[in-house]
Structure formats: C-alpha cells, structure tokens
Amino acid sequence: MVTSFFNEMYAPDGLRTPYQMLEGWYQNMPAEFRALKQAEAEDLFRRYGITFAVYGEGGDPDRLIPFDMFPRVFTAHEWRRLERGIKQRARALNAFLSDVYDRGEIIRAGIIPADLVYRNDAYEIAVAGFRPPLGIFSHIVGIDLVRTGADQFYVLEDNCRTPSGVSYMLENREVMMRMFPHLFQENRVAPVDGYARLLKRTLASVAPAKCDRDPCVVLLTPGHFNSAYYEHSFLADLMGIELVEGQDLFVEGDFCWMRTTEGPRKVDVIYRRIDDAFLDPLCFRPDSSLGVPGLMNVYRSGGVTICSAPGAGVADDKAIYTYVPEMVRFYLGETPILDNVPTWQCAKSDDLKYVLENIGELVVKEVHGSGGYGMLVGPASDRATIDTFAAKVAANPSNYIAQPTLALSTCPTFVEEGIAPRHVDLRPYCLVGRDVELVPGALTRVALNEGSLVVNSSQGGGVKDTWVIAEE
Amino acid sequence: MLSRTAANLFWMTRYLERSETTARLMDMGFRNALLPNAGGGYRNEWAAILQSKGVLQSFTDKYGEIVQRNVESFLFFDMENPSSVASCIRSARENARIVRTALTSQVWDAINTSYQDLMAMQRLERSKLSIPDLTDWTVRTSSLIRGAIESTQLRIDGYSFMNLGYAVERADNTARLLDVKYYVLLPSVAYVGSGLDNYQWTTLLRALSAHRAYNWAYGGELSSVQIAHFLLLNPKFPRSLLSCYAEANEHLDQLARIYGRSTPAQESARALLGELAEARIEDVFDEGLHEFLTRMINENGGLAQAIHDQYLTGDAR
Numbered sequence: 001m002v003t004s005f006f007n008e009m010y011a012p013d014g015l016r017t018p019y020q021m022l023e024g025w026y027q028n029m030p031a032e033f034r035a036l037k038q039a040e041a042e043d044l045f046r047r048y049g050i051t052f053a054v055y056g057e058g059g060d061p062d063r064l065i066p067f068d069m070f071p072r073v074f075t076a077h078e079w080r081r082l083e084r085g086i087k088q089r090a091r092a093l094n095a096f097l098s099d100v101y102d103r104g105e106i107i108r109a110g111i112i113p114a115d116l117v118y119r120n121d122a123y124e125i126a127v128a129g130f131r132p133p134l135g136i137f138s139h140i141v142g143i144d145l146v147r148t149g150a151d152q153f154y155v156l157e158d159n160c161r162t163p164s165g166v167s168y169m170l171e172n173r174e175v176m177m178r179m180f181p182h183l184f185q186e187n188r189v190a191p192v193d194g195y196a197r198l199l200k201r202t203l204a205s206v207a208p209a210k211c212d213r214d215p216c217v218v219l220l221t222p223g224h225f226n227s228a229y230y231e232h233s234f235l236a237d238l239m240g241i242e243l244v245e246g247q248d249l250f251v252e253g254d255f256c257w258m259r260t261t262e263g264p265r266k267v268d269v270i271y272r273r274i275d276d277a278f279l280d281p282l283c284f285r286p287d288s289s290l291g292v293p294g295l296m297n298v299y300r301s302g303g304v305t306i307c308s309a310p311g312a313g314v315a316d317d318k319a320i321y322t323y324v325p326e327m328v329r330f331y332l333g334e335t336p337i338l339d340n341v342p343t344w345q346c347a348k349s350d351d352l353k354y355v356l357e358n359i360g361e362l363v364v365k366e367v368h369g370s371g372g373y374g375m376l377v378g379p380a381s382d383r384a385t386i387d388t389f390a391a392k393v394a395a396n397p398s399n400y401i402a403q404p405t406l407a408l409s410t411c412p413t414f415v416e417e418g419i420a421p422r423h424v425d426l427r428p429y430c431l432v433g434r435d436v437e438l439v440p441g442a443l444t445r446v447a448l449n450e451g452s453l454v455v456n457s458s459q460g461g462g463v464k465d466t467w468v469i470a471e472e
Numbered sequence: 473m474l475s476r477t478a479a480n481l482f483w484m485t486r487y488l489e490r491s492e493t494t495a496r497l498m499d500m501g502f503r504n505a506l507l508p509n510a511g512g513g514y515r516n517e518w519a520a521i522l523q524s525k526g527v528l529q530s531f532t533d534k535y536g537e538i539v540q541r542n543v544e545s546f547l548f549f550d551m552e553n554p555s556s557v558a559s560c561i562r563s564a565r566e567n568a569r570i571v572r573t574a575l576t577s578q579v580w581d582a583i584n585t586s587y588q589d590l591m592a593m594q595r596l597e598r599s600k601l602s603i604p605d606l607t608d609w610t611v612r613t614s615s616l617i618r619g620a621i622e623s624t625q626l627r628i629d630g631y632s633f634m635n636l637g638y639a640v641e642r643a644d645n646t647a648r649l650l651d652v653k654y655y656v657l658l659p660s661v662a663y664v665g666s667g668l669d670n671y672q673w674t675t676l677l678r679a680l681s682a683h684r685a686y687n688w689a690y691g692g693e694l695s696s697v698q699i700a701h702f703l704l705l706n707p708k709f710p711r712s713l714l715s716c717y718a719e720a721n722e723h724l725d726q727l728a729r730i731y732g733r734s735t736p737a738q739e740s741a742r743a744l745l746g747e748l749a750e751a752r753i754e755d756v757f758d759e760g761l762h763e764f765l766t767r768m769i770n771e772n773g774g775l776a777q778a779i780h781d782q783y784l785t786g787d788a789r
Contacts, residue, residue: 047581224570237573242474248786259475259786261629262731 006149006409007421008072016150018073018469019412021187025180026070026412026419034069034414037179041067044175066462067172069179072411072424072444076190076471082145082153082428083438085337088328090141090430093160093315095331096324097137101128101311106330112323117314124276124311126283130300133206136432137309139271140166140199145338145426147409154341154406156425158324160316161308162273166429167231169443170195170238172465188470192441195429196238199271202433203239207268208302210254215268218244218258222274222290232273246274251294256304269305276310318401319345319367342404346397355402359390362402377453379405408453411464413446423447424464425455440468475786477571478633482784484567484583485621485637488614491560493645495610497521498547498557500649500679502603505540507671518543524652525555541598548606549594557610561590576624579617586613611681629730632723633783639723640776643716644769649676650703651765654696670694680711700761701753713768717745720775727783735788737778744771 009019045064074082099105100117107114117123142163144156173192177184200217207215221232223245236243248258249267257264272279278288283296298304314320322343325336344351344362355362359378366374376389393400410421428442444464445455455461501521518538522528527546530553535542550556554563565587568575575583593601593609618638625631653676663669673694677683682702689706690698706712720741728734756764782788 047577224566233573242477243573244474245476248474248476261473261475261478261633261727261783261786263789264786 005407005421005423006147006152008147008409008411008424009421010412011150018075018078018467021183022071022073022412025183026414037069038414040179041069041175044178045171048171048174065168065457066448067175068413068422068446068448068462068464069176070412070414070419071176071183071465071467072426073467073469075469079440079468081151081337083440085153086141086143086428086430086438087436088332088334088337089143089155089158089324090138090432090436092324092327092331093141093158094136094138094432096320096327097160097309097312097315098131098135099331100314101130101137106327109330111326111330112320116319120314120317120320122276122311122313122317124314126296127300127309127311132309133208133302133305134434136206137312138315139202139206139307139432141430141432142427143338143430145428146406147424147426148407149409153338155321155324155338156341157318157321158316159427160312161275163427163429164228164231164273165427165443166195167234168463169429169441169466171234172443172463173441176465187467190440190468190470192439195439195441196235198431198437198439199235200239200241202431202435202437203269203271203307205433205435206305206307208305210302211268216258216266217269217271218242218249218267220244220246220249220270220272220274222278226273228273241271246278246288246290246292249292249295251292251298254298254301254303256292256295256298267304269307271307276313279306279310317367318365322401341406344402346393346400346402351402352393352397355400356390356394359393359402360386361405363405364389364393364400364402367399367401377405406453411444411446413448413464415448415450420450422450423453423455426466440470442466473574473629473633475784477574478630479780479784480567480571481574481630481633482637482779484564484571485634486641487560487564487567488583488617489638489641489645490555491557491564492610492614493641493649494525494547494555494557494560495607496679496681497525497649497652498544498603499607500652500675501543502540502607503675503678504672507668520652521547524648527553527555544603544606545598557606558590558594561587561613574630576620578620578624582613582617582620586617589613629727632726632730635723636720636779639716639720640772640779642711643713643720643772646680646703646711646713646716647765647768647772649680650700651762651769654700654765655762664696669696673699682709682711685709697753697757700756704756705748705751705753714745714748717741717748721745724779735778735782737775737782740775740778744775 009016015023042064045067096106100107100123104114104117106112107117138160140163142159142165144159145153146156147153169192203217204215217239218241219232219236221229221243223229226232233243242258244258250257250259252264256267256270258267274290277285278290280291280293280295281288282293284291295304296310299306299310322340322345325340328334328336344355346352346355355364359376362378364376364378376386378386408423408425411424412419413422424444424446426442426444428438431437444466445457446462446464447453447455447460448462449460452460498521501518504517518540519528522531522538522543531538531543531546534552535546546553546556548557551559551562553559565583568580568583572580621631621634625634653672673696674683677686677699680703686699686702689702689708702709702712704713707714707718709715724738724741728738
C-alpha cells in the first residue's frame with residue numbers, strides 16, 4: 001500500500017519554489033472572502049454557460065464541474081521538460097499512425113505484433129493506404145499525465161481521437177484572472193489564450209491540396225444534446241468558424257458542402273467531435289444520423305480533411321500504449337522523455353504469473369475498457385472481489401493489463417477547513433499541423449474527496465487553473 | 473450564415489411571439505368569463521379559446537370537462553401542450569441554446585432567465601398565481617427579450633431572421649385572434665351589435681394591448697369595421713397585419729441587400745404588403761372577414777414556406 005505522496009507545494013524541506021507566491025495569498029484570505037469568491041466563480045461559470053449537459057438522469061441537465069480556486073503551478077523549468085516530452089510523444093504517435101496505414105515498418109521490424117494493430121477494433125481498413133495531408137492523423141493529442149515525484153511524471157494514456165476538456169483550461173484561466181487580477185499582476189503566469197488561434201492555424205495547415213483559397217474550417221458536433229456541446233460551441237466561437245451538425249453538410253461531386261442561407265458553401269477542413277463510427281453511414285454504421293453520407297469518399301479523394309483522421313484511434317489503445325516508448329526510439333531515434341507507467345500484459349505468461357501473485361497491489365484494467373469500468377484497484381478492494389477478478393483474468397488473460405498503483409501527487413485544494421492536499425492529474429493538449437504546438441497550460445483535474453485517486457468529474461472530480469510561471 | 477442557425481433564430485422568435493399570444497388569449501378568456509351570462513356560460517368562452525389554438529381536442533382528452541383552473545394549467549404550464557406558454561418558452565430557449573454564440577450575452581441572459589423564472593413558478597402553488605399575473609409576466613418577459621435583441625444584436629443577417637420570425641408569427645396571431653372574436657366567440661348572428669358583442673371587442677383590444685390606442689385613433693366608438701381596420705390595415709398599430717408585412721419586407725429587403733440577390737421570398741412578402749396597402753376595409757368585408765382572414769393565414773403560411781425554402785434549408789441555389 002502506498003503511504004506517502006509527493007506534495008507539489010510542501011516538500012519535506014519546505015515550501016517548493018513555484019508555490020512561494022501563493023502561500024501569503026491563501027493565508028491572508030478571510031473565510032468569508034473565500035466563500036464570496038467561490039460563489040462568484042460559480043456564478044461566472046453559470047453565466048458563461050460553462051456546463052456539461054447530463055440528460056436522462058433527472059435533475060438539472062446543465063451541471064457545473066466543481067472549480068477549485070487554488071491554482072496548480074509549474075516552473076518554466078519543469079514545463080520545458082514536460083513540453084519536450086509531450087511534443088515528442090505526439091510526433092511519435094503520428095509517425096506510428098502514418099506508418100501502420102502505409103507500409104507498417106514497425107511491424108515488419110518485429111517491434112509491435114501485427115495482430116495488435118491490424119486486428120484492433122480501432123484500426124480502420126477503410127483508410128488503409130490513404131495518406132492524409134502532411135501525413136498527420138492526430139491533430140490534437142491529449143496526453144494524460146500523473147506526477148509521483150519532483151522530476152517523475154508518467155503517461156497514463158494518450159488520446160489521439162477527440163480529447164475534450166480544453167474549454168475548461170481556457171475558462172478556468174478567464175475566471176481566475178477576473179477574480180484575482182492581482183495574482184496575475186504580481187506573477188508572470190504564461191498566457192493560454194492563444195490556444196484557439198493555434199488550433200485554427202493547425203486545422204487550416206492541413207487543408208487538402210485541392211483547396212486553392214483560404215480554407216473553410218468547420219467544427220462537426222453530434223448536436224446540442226451531447227454532454228460536450230458547450231465546448232464545441234465555445235471553440236467554434238473562439239476560432240470564428242461554423243459549428244455544424246451532420247445535417248448541415250452534404251456531399252456533391254468531389255466535395256463536401258454546408259447548407260448556408262446563401263446556398264451551398266464548400267468545406268475544406270472538418271474538425272470533428274464525433275466518433276469514426278458515426279462519420280459516414282455509407283462507410284461505417286449505416287444507422288448513424290449524425291454523419292454525412294458519402295463523406296469518406298470525398299475524404300479519400302482528397303476533397304476534404306477530417307481532423308482527427310478516421311482510424312487515429314488505433315494509436316491510443318491500451319494495448320498499443322505500452323509500445324509508445326518503442327515508437328519514439330524507432331521513428332524519431334530519440335530517448336523517450338516521458339515514461340509510461342510500467343505495464344504487465346497478461347497475454348504474456350511471465351507477466352500473467354506476476355500479476356496473479358501480486359494482484360492485491362495492482363490496478364488491473366480491461367484492454368478495451370474505459371471510464372473506470374471493468375477495472376480492479378487492488379489496494380482498495382476486499383479479498384473476495386480480488387479473488388473473483390483474478391479468476392476472470394486467469395480465464396481470459398489477453399483481455400487484461402495491470403499497472404502498479406501510482407502514488408499520485410497532491411496539490412493544495414480549498415476544503416471546508418482551509419486547504420488540504422488532494423490528488424491531481426494533468427492533461428495538456430498538443431497541436432500537430434505544419435508545426436507542433438503546445439500552449440503553456442493544461443487541464444488539471446483534482447479528486448476532491450479525501451484520499452480519492454479518481455479525478456473523473458462523474459466521481460467527485462473537479463478542475464483547477466494550471467499555471468506555468470514564465471521566465472524572467 | 474449556416475441555414476440551421478438561421479432556422480434556430482427564426483423559430484426562437486416565433487416561439488417567443490407565440491408564448492405572448494397564448495398569454496394574451498388566456499387573458500381574453502379570463503375577461504370574457506367574468507361576464508355573468510355569456511350565452512352558454514364560461515365553458516363556451518374557454519372552448520372557443522381552446523379551439524382557436526387548435527387544442528380543444530387534446531384538452532378534453534386530457535382533462536375532460538372545461539374548468540378554468542385546468543385551462544389555465546393547460547395553456548400556461550402544460551409541457552405536453554405545444555402551444556402553452558411554458559412549452560413555447562422552453563422551445564425558444566432550446567433554439568437559443570443551440571445558437572448561443574449567435575446571440576449577445578444580454579439576449580441569452582434574458583431568455584435563459586425567463587426560463588429559470590418559469591421553472592421557479594412551476595414549483596409555486598397554483599392558487600398563488602392568477603391569470604392576470606401570468607399574462608403580465610409573459611408580456612413583460614417578452615418585452616424584455618425583444619428589448620435586448622433591439623438594443624444589443626448586430627444588424628447582420630441573423631438579426632433579420634429574428635425579426636422575420638417575429639413578423640410572420642405576429643401576423644398569423646393577429647389574424648387568428650380577430651377570427652376568434654368574429655367567427656368563433658359570438659354564439660349567433662343575433663348577438664351582433666349587442667352588449668356582449670361590444671364587450672368581446674373591448675376584450676380583444678385589451679388582449680392586444682390596443683384598447684387605449686384604438687380609442688385615440690378612432691374616437692372611442694366601437695365598431696367592428698373600425699376595429700378590423702385597426703387590426704388589419706392601420707400602419708400605425710404595430711400588431712396590424714400591414715405593420716407585420718412592412719416589417720417582414722424591410723428585413724427581407726435587408727437580406728437581399730446583404731446577399732446581393734432577391735428571391736421568391738421577397739416577392740411573396742411584397743405581394744402581401746402591396747395588397748394590404750391598397751386594400752380598403754370595405755373590400756375586406758365584401759370578401760367576408762372570416763374568408764379574408766382564412767386566406768391571409770394561408771398566405772402567411774406561404775410566406776413562411778418561401779423563407780424556409782430560400783434560406784433555411786441551404787438547398788436554394
């Protein structure tokens with residue numbers, strides 16, 4: 001059982017540098033003032049309409065994600081290393097994608113088993129052999145990181161399809177700047193508001209070769225009942241592009257068009273926030289009404305670019321994840337800067353043996369599971385649950401992977417009695433187009449319940465503003 | 473602009489205007505029901521109101537007998553009744569939410585707040601809410617939203633689609649309200665010119681917030697011909713059919729300027745405006761008021777269809 005956690009503010013030898021200016025801030029904050037500010041923050045989030053909609057569970061469908069006012073802080077030095085690591089990983093993942101839909105060199109070289117790629121559910125036969133503009137498949141790479149020590153970060157998972165949450169990164173900052181302007185006057189916090197411009201530039205940079213003018217970029221949403229609809233409309237608005245649904249687009253001739261009040265207008269780049277399966281009923285799920293019939297034909301003939309490219313999901317699969325450091329070495333010839341969490345693949349007999357012997361201390365996950373389902377947290381489970389789960393693993397080992405229980409770092413967080421350490425993770429959003437870009441900021445999710453390691457908003461998680469202190 | 477966005481804006485304002493009309497109708501029914509012996513009693517009055525909204529059948533299916541309390545619930549709060557004030561405001565807000573970024577924060581605020589108020593009212597005891605209170609609230613809310621649109625929205629195509637929604641819906645509603653009074657409400661022809669007849673005309677004017685305006689414009693004497701003239705052909709009254717089509721024309725012309733071309737939608741609106749501008753009230757009564765109103769309601773539907781085909785589908789080339 002893990003007993004000590006890395007505290008990002010208080011090290012055993014005293015206050016850590018990045019947080020020095022915050023100590024006085026929170027210590028001198030009267031309780032009433034704090035309550036007032038907390039209420040103000042909630043009011044601002046409601047007013048901006050920053051909610052995630054939850055339908056079908058009763059209650060108010062527009063909910064707020066709890067916002068914690070205590071910022072999480074990185075020094076420029078810490079961030080530089082993270083930035084290099086994140087960009088490196090994003091490049092490697094894209095190199096991998098462009099390879100496995102082409103010659104599959106990494107498989108021929110015997111580094112990744114062919115089955116794991118070609119028989120993967122996320123592998124899209126429909127785009128095999130097609131090279132998207134600039135060879136980029138994943139244009140927005142969200143990399144989930146946890147910290148366990150001053151210099152130790154682990155990648156929990158990669159999100160190559162359509163990572164969400166970036167609107168919180170932007171709005172958390174807006175709200176903090178509005179509520180505590182003096183903190184920003186006194187500290188050199190690197191701005192994040194360039195994100196939308198960079199995103200637009202990234203999307204425009206991958207316009208099809210056929211596009212001979214200023215590219216028309218749109219954001220494709222499943223619609224206003226989607227829980228992330230707010231984010232979709234927020235990003236479209238910031239980028240100054242149309243927010244479209246499948247019904248707004250149609251295919252005619254070699255191109256994709258959108259229905260406007262002035263008649264059809266050609267679309268060059270689609271930033272889609274719907275899954276592959278729903279993109280085109282003629283190519284994928286025939287019952288999808290969210291997509292655009294014929295879109296994939298236009299895509300494959302170079303009439304429109306889809307971001308992220310269909311098929312990008314094969315790179316963020318849990319089974320592929322373990323090979324990402326190998327990808328960095330293979331494609332980039334570099335040493336991986338960010339470490340993977342050590343992972344045992346139960347499909348391998350040695351690993352299986354270890355997992356079954358130590359299952360009480362491990363986290364065991366289904367290869368294709370997500371959202372915390374089908375997963376065992378050894379140290380938090382009783383004997384009976386562990387035994388039942390062990391039997392399942394033994395019966396179908398290739399369906400499981402196991403990882404050590406990580407000692408997630410903590411960050412001071414406002415609680416009833418003042419501040420207390422709570423566990424946090426980090427999701428930066430790396431943009432890959434003609435250039436690879438990363439704004440100095442990320443989404444920090446925090447487990448608000450004492451002792452909890454689960455940062456998901458559905459299970460008592462909140463968010464924090466994340467600062468990178470600029471250099472003098 | 474995306475056709476769907478234009479459609480959301482157009483329908484947002486149609487629903488807002490419709491909520492106001494339902495509230496005004498409710499007020500009309502309420503005042504009529506205060507008359508002790510209105511040929512068949514209050515039931516008839518409310519039945520006529522429900523009939524004019526096309527919801528008499530669904531009301532009796534759900535509640536059976538016509539009791540004022542139930543009619544009030546049905547017309548104001550009932551989410552299953554698509555033309556109830558609550559349904560309309562919910563639909564307006566849903567349309568607004570979808571095109572949130574095409575609205576100023578003041579407009580969104582006004583619409584969102586009215587919806588939140590409505591939810592709070594729904595939790596109150598019904599006996600604490602009288603029909604005049606509910607009507608006042610609706611009319612006030614509607615003015616607030618319209619004011620926010622007028623004073624903050626950019627004068628671009630989206631603004632024109634919002635105003636088209638208002639104009640088309642209002643024309644339809646004025647025609648319907650007049651038709652209710654003239655054709656549905658009076659028990660028989662024998663009552664024309666009676667005290668009841670006059671009372672109902674006054675109520676109609678009140679429901680359209682036009683009671684005093686009419687007195688100023690026509691010297692206080694009630695006559696069905698003058699009232700019809702006021703509601704149909706008077707360019708000074710903002711709810712008259714003529715005013716509605718002047719408004720629709722203005723905004724369609726604006727769209728034609730922005731988009732650089734004129735379409736069947738402009739022709740349709742121009743034809744309607746032309747007819748009303750030339751018409752004399754005698755012609756209307758020669759045709760038969762009910763027949764005239766029925767024709768107007770249909771032609772208004774035709775205008776809405778022309779706007780839809782031209783701008784809201786994205787199919788027009």
